[in-house]
Amino acid sequence: MLIAALERQIFDFLGYQWAPILANFLHIMAVILGIFGTIQYRSKYLIMYAVWLVLWVGWNAFIICFYLEVGHLSQDRDFIMTFNTSLHRSWWMENGPGCLVTPVLNSKLAPEDHHVITVSGCLLDYQYIEVVSSAAQIFLALFGFVYACYVSKVFLEEEDSFDFIGGFDSYGYQAPQKTSHLQLQPLYTSG
Template sequence: MGRCNGRCTLVGFCCLQLVAALERQIFDFLGYQWAPILANFLHIMAVILGIFGTIQYRSRYLMMYAVWLVLWVGWNAFIICFYLEVGRLSQDRDFIMTFNTSLHRSWWMENGPGCLVTPVLNSQLAPEDHHVITVSGCLLDYQYIEVLSSATQIFLAVREPLPSGPGSGWRGPHRTFLSPRGEQRAPRGAAHTETRQVEGWMLRGGRNHSLGGITPCR
């Protein structure tokens, strides 16, 4: 357990992020939310690179993953602001989530917990190929469900235990490192110091053994 303590924790958090991203991707597909679909796809690819970099000791992949987490937190913060209509953002006017290509809303708007959907027949407000509905009785409005989903993504990203160096383990006060094959290796300076001490001891021992307490002739 001591060898992969930090790496196993990082892989575990990456797996949680992957499951949460896949769950979110499914519901965004059902709601035709094209912008979140693209962002979720990029996030899934970044998480897979993070898992691969952690297991294969690739620091470059971990750096890319860390940079993406910053962008991912910013994107989820924007989604929270959008659904809470912070500033000039408005769900009735802006269709950013669908790239302004359709009037689709979040899937949770009609399928939230306890929601009762009633179609309004012969309504003059409905555009072509659309219909008007009324939603009532929801235990939790769809915008708050989207906010909770984004807040969960931010929590998983912020709590990510990024290691200081890929594949490094710590054992004892001498900081023994683990190579990618699991072999122990000491720091470079410690190895050279130990070798010099052994060589010095051998020279002193050899001198005493060769002299044997007899003063050499000049």
């Protein structure tokens, strides 16, 4: 799961997509905490990881809807993915399998520091690559959610049934009897 998140982070960095970069960073941190919770037997970290995965599934569902332009979502709105700091482009738009990129010279549509391109011949459009990537993230998150819930349940059951040495079970600890009083005597006498 961590490798898939790192892969997605790299491609979002290449496309200057700041909202997904931030979400991926939070996801990577949550995965690391989930791994730490598993190794250290910390059910609270696993529960937090499971809660994050619910949010992660929601984010990836949004990404799928965004790239498929479901409802009022449109890829023409740059502020959604880039916080309006740069042009929004999926890295896969220009670098997809089989894509042929042709720059449009002397275009008045683009600002000075950007260029206009035409993309043709792609075997798979970039929208579908992004959708498949988000769908894979959802699948991994659902698997991780089930894992986190199961393991945290096991850890919580172990904490409840743990009997430490000299604990309060019926065989180990016996309360002192109040029937007799002991007279304390000094061990050393000065003389």
